């Protein structure tokens with residue numbers, strides 16, 4: 001299979017590219033290599049991908065439609081996985097324009113590309129943040145998603161509605177994935193596990209919001225990419241060929257308990273700087289995996305202790321810490 005994968009130097013994009021390449025697919029990776037977080041991490045992920053002969057990399061922005069069109073035509077690509085985007089809830093409070101440019105304008109370009117090239121399946125990253133502070137637990141795909149608490153969440157909800165309309169009018173098969181706090185080796189430096197690990201090792205305090213009473217459905221990267229690989233081949237065929245799936249572990253954990261596990265594994269105590277709840281943050285996420293389990297026999301396998309230990313092992317090696 002030939003796949004155009006945007007955001008290939010990003011955390012999820014890197015792991016998914018690697019899995020697809022290991023299974024003998026041809027991956028055309030696109031990334032603008034922006035500096036939202038340390039570019040070195042993106043470069044080191046890219047270095048690993050470039051060892052594969054069936055990996056092609058293009059340093060371009062998703063807004064450069066003509067360039068992407070040319071790649072698709074030249075290699076006769078029929079599948080797109082769109083993971084490029086401005087991630088993170090907190091920056092969307094101070095810099096919403098970045099989210100508009102990549103997540104809304106850029107997303108629209110991807111839709112046009114799919115329409116103009118008769119793409120067989122577009123799979124794109126949405127987010128659990130679309131559920132806002134819904135009280136009904138666990139979150140199901142058909143629950144209300146009309147009250148996004150951040151502009152990031154709003155941009156993802158916008159992607160879902162834009163793509164539904166494109167799917168309805170132009171009959172483009174599209175699947176949106178609501179990822180729930182994905183973590184693991186090569187994870188993002190702006191996410192809690194990375195930040196906590198860094199501060200523990202440097203003996204610095206961690207910023208803890210809301211007394212650590214948040215609850216998150218942490219989902220291990222291997223579980224995520226193995227199901228996404230299956231989803232690429234599951235092309236929606238309903239009248240409006242559009243699907244949405246939650247991708248979570250279904251086992252939410254309180255941040256305080258998460259921290260206890262990290263402390264245990266580092267054998268070090270975390271010092272805490274208590275801060276109030278952040279603007280835009282949701283209190284709890286909890287994925288219902290029923291739909292994905294029913295349709296694709298999805299059963300996440302990796303528990304949090306395993307996931308944290310894999311992350312810490314990678315983190316120490318990557319930063320050359322004994």
Ligand SMILES: NC(=O)c1ccc[n+]([C@@H]2O[C@H](COP(=O)([O-])OP(=O)(O)OC[C@H]3O[C@@H](n4cnc5c(N)ncnc54)[C@H](O)[C@@H]3O)[C@@H](O)[C@H]2O)c1
Nearest residue numbers: 007009010011012032034061062084085125127179181182
């Ligand atoms: N990691 C999570 O827990 C999580 C949860 C929910 C949703 N998501 C979504 O999944 C997707 C992947 O997330 P991730 O954790 O791998 O994030 P990431 O930031 O590591 O990866 C995104 C990649 O896209 C690239 N990019 C951003 N804007 C671009 C543009 N305009 N043109 C080209 N490339 C661009 C970045 O350079 C980056 O390498 C994102 O859309 C994110 O919003 C992630």
